[in-house]
Amino acid sequence: MGEIVFTDKQEALVKESWEILKKDIPKYSLHFFSQILEIAPPAKDMFSFLRDTDEVPHNNPKLKAHAVKVFKMTCETAIQLREKGKVAVPDTTLQYLGSVHLKSGVLDPHFEVVKEALVRTLKRRIGGEIQ
Template sequence: MSFTEKQEGLVKESWEVLKQDIPHLSLRFFSLILEIAPSAKNMFSFLRESEEIPQNNPKLKAHAVKVFKMTCKSAIQLREKGEVVVADTTLKYLGTTHVKSGVKYPHFEVHFCFNLKKLN
């Protein structure tokens, strides 16, 4: 799978915006997921039993940054190499964690009707 020129341009443009404030934007991204699909809170072990506002949860903040950085690195690899190289142990861990949390394919299809400007 490779990007078209237009897709590559969008990835580059998005990354330039995202890398300026990964902590804020990544947390905002996960906050929007929880606004759109409140039941998703139960899929995060560190949110499941918490009454704390998700945006104030330090574990969510750390998770959000980690996911954003990994996603951005993957996008760069895909653009530069035409493939994403991730260690098998990382993929197995991610798969196991998502299966244990009850994540199903439709959960990845949460569509957002906003652009990067609305993340701010």
């Protein structure tokens, strides 16, 4: 996978906002996931629970659960990468996630979409609350 680099400003935004985001992860995670689908609408077909819908079903329990997992891991990973230069996730977890995403057709450009969705979520949802 190619290297995804956060600017200093983006890094500060992620770090300063994570404490705020933790207060309402379900809300922010749905917004984050909606941003992914806004940036890359064809990504909807990568998720079995979204394939047969025309819009993002925010009341879908599978979407909510998946969005929370992806959002938490994305935020925590972004912080760890910058602070420690690596992510503290067990190798077995990374291997599993890698195999699942490979089978789903996830490519390097998809990770740029996730990065952009995270930055958008931070800016739109809590931009006024951070210094």
